[in-house]
Amino acid sequence: MSTYPTSLGTSSADEIRLLGQDLTADLMGEVGFGELAFWLVAMRRPTPSEVRVFEAVLVALADHGFTPTAIAARLTYLSAPDSLQGALAAGLLGGGSRFLGVTEDCGAFLDAVVTDLGDDLPTTDEQWDAVALDAVRRTKEAGRFVPGLGHPVHKQGDPRTPVLVRIAEEEGLRGPHLRLFEAVGRVHEQVLGKRLPLNGAGVCGAALADLGLPVELLRGFALLARAAGLLGQLAEERRRPIGMDVYLSVDRHAEYVDPQS
Amino acid sequence: MSTYPTSLGTSSADEIRLLGQDLTADLMGEVGFGELAFWLVAMRRPTPSEVRVFEAVLVALADHGFTPTAIAARLTYLSAPDSLQGALAAGLLGGGSRFLGVTEDCGAFLDAVVTDLGDDLPTTDEQWDAVALDAVRRTKEAGRFVPGLGHPVHKQGDPRTPVLVRIAEEEGLRGPHLRLFEAVGRVHEQVLGKRLPLNGAGVCGAALADLGLPVELLRGFALLARAAGLLGQLAEERRRPIGMDVYLSVDRHAEYVDPQS
């Protein structure tokens, strides 16, 4: 009979262990929740600087108001108020390519470029600009979008972007992914012919990648952040519901159209 | 045309607001993630003491190893690795009455008793014991279980319980729900005829209720904590997968039985 290896939670009759620590002696009351979430994925305890940047990202991504996912969660809660987990899950299921995937796509895009550079990282903005220009050009030639550019509302600049760069700088964590992302912001107009803002989802991906978190799982942190936001949405739906009004506003304006038309 | 009221996220072209705050100026880098999660539900910023107790609860509930929900999430990831959100959602959907609902059930049970007491709260352990004895008796007479009692592994005592009580005491937050829960621990044997441990899920519910969080949503905090744990499980499934082995261990030992048998 084989065993199932894990470095996460295990327990015996008188002890609960997590990440190789004694849960009650070493972790409860000693580490923050964001700190633990980082640790659970990265398999190392983050420094206080890393925690500050990481939690700034989670705070930035937690809630964006009446997004499709927030509305879906509220409508699901309206239909099935007996199952809070179902409403939360329904909201998270919208965390796919379009509205929540930018964080991961941007982190992965930047990381591929940075990884290609190997140990020979640029040191000046001019050098980063050259790297960014090449990356944006190749992306455009391949017929793909550069992730992290553009925002439907914040057309003149996403206010989260400079703030997260500043926080990372304060903590000594403005690394190659953020440097490259900033360079993309400076040079993309030369290639794409228009100036787009560096969006908040993108800068969060860059900052998470600079923290050394696995780029294939960056979407997971956006989902964790969103779980907190969705809880807030569902708590508000209990206090001041809108789900029934949304439903009726759609249902009452339904109009039958002949499928052949 | 009616409007949709919200106290959560709203944004204009140059500002993102959340909870009435400027997201970038007031929240990012200024509040922790657990702190924000509390705020999003309670509609008030918690004190540092409240944050410490709250995060201790989230840390306690984040991961319990190979629970059914963790296995379900890993198997879903095995089948659909293209959809991290689906695997996370599948894991959370197990957050129902049986394995994750104790936190909410216990908080609600204690809160009903505490609410009945009105302003006339006991001050001594003896007084709490009398309240607890009455509550346990009435619960048993109604044919219901007292939530928060018993644990399949930690039969001699759940190590999380005294630690969370101690942390709450340190922060001046050992309130009526925890006091009552402790009293239940002292007196239930008189009614039930056997001594059961106060379990960790239960004490977490008591502590959350003492923080003034809405008891109908306590399951939501267990789900948020579990979201972090599930991310850790899925990150580990990428690094050191077990899903295929679990699947094969079941499939290869399937045995057809005649349904009439």
Place this chain on the structure above:
Amino acid sequence: MSTYPTSLGTSSADEIRLLGQDLTADLMGEVGFGELAFWLVAMRRPTPSEVRVFEAVLVALADHGFTPTAIAARLTYLSAPDSLQGALAAGLLGGGSRFLGVTEDCGAFLDAVVTDLGDDLPTTDEQWDAVALDAVRRTKEAGRFVPGLGHPVHKQGDPRTPVLVRIAEEEGLRGPHLRLFEAVGRVHEQVLGKRLPLNGAGVCGAALADLGLPVELLRGFALLARAAGLLGQLAEERRRPIGMDVYLSVDRHAEYVDPQS
């Protein structure tokens, strides 16, 4: 090493078996899909009459237009078009107590009464009326609602109810659950003081219970029916999307309110 018993699917290198049958020789092309769904739960092949009633129920429950669950599925698809399974799952998660649970609740309510009658079943409408009157009275005295009564739109009568009763009658399957449900329709006004229609979800629960399907799983058939309806909704969302309009109609009419107000 223990084995895992099952009466469903098993396979060897050259054969696939399902329900004790050879999938390719006995089932594919030989049984209908609804027929198989019935068999998978009931562990017996339904008669053609049973299939007709069963499929009439599934057809009745498949789609109700822009329900909260249909809108949730469409919004999830808008956010994550890469994951059809996520959008479908999100839609099904609304299949809880409020909008889709009536079928199960009504079936369970009727079944409890019928089971209490034992072998001594009424034979005339008058006798059923007496049983129904007693059941409605006891339900009201217990402070509970009689499930299956009332409809927000079809206030003068749900058109599905008489049609399903007629189909069951045609097939010789108008059994005690349907008879009792009809009696509830005749007598409830005496107890409740107002006349309510017997709704479609309720009559479906009665018909499924008369087919001998387990009442604890009736919600499952409503979910199966809804899965087909949600596929239709998602196919239409691809052809003629409304999700973005729904989202914007909510988001653009968001209004911040002070949480203290």
Place this chain on the structure above:
Amino acid sequence: MSTYPTSLGTSSADEIRLLGQDLTADLMGEVGFGELAFWLVAMRRPTPSEVRVFEAVLVALADHGFTPTAIAARLTYLSAPDSLQGALAAGLLGGGSRFLGVTEDCGAFLDAVVTDLGDDLPTTDEQWDAVALDAVRRTKEAGRFVPGLGHPVHKQGDPRTPVLVRIAEEEGLRGPHLRLFEAVGRVHEQVLGKRLPLNGAGVCGAALADLGLPVELLRGFALLARAAGLLGQLAEERRRPIGMDVYLSVDRHAEYVDPQS
């Protein structure tokens, strides 16, 4: 105020319409469930021959025993027995790229080739072989897998494949997608250097594409079929549970490993 167009369900106080039909007069008791599911997506009523092929596909895909998705659904039901919809949704969430996506991938692969042929379709097996040879070659050169080839258990041939081809032939629906798929089965060895079986998921995709169903939604039919299978799994989990044994077999064989090791 704009309206929301739909060709699916609409209702007034005394009528329920679906697909432009009167639900109660035209559909209930008159159309089968599989027939309706086809109609809901294709926006046209299928012929009896089309229904037979379509339902044969659904029957073929409904249940494959203890798949990862079936186990995930059972474990979710173990944790949250109060929410059948959550267990069903958890099972469907595994319907992604790896275990359930082959149907869609194969249909899309074949459809791209068939579409390129335009009106100039082959008529003999030799002509189809030439088309297939070219398609397999280009796929291999692009470094991609040919979907629908190979099976972990049915290495000498998947029994579903010839049966579904035969049923389609009987109904006059063995169209270009099935013809091409069969040709792939004959020629792939020349390119890939090994003989692989045409698997059941693949032939189902080919048959659905020949029915004119949208290839981007073929996964949806696999999910619908699986919904019925999962209901069967959950009904069996109630009658003869295995979830707890699966959970314990994993949990009791957990072994802590140092993450650095």
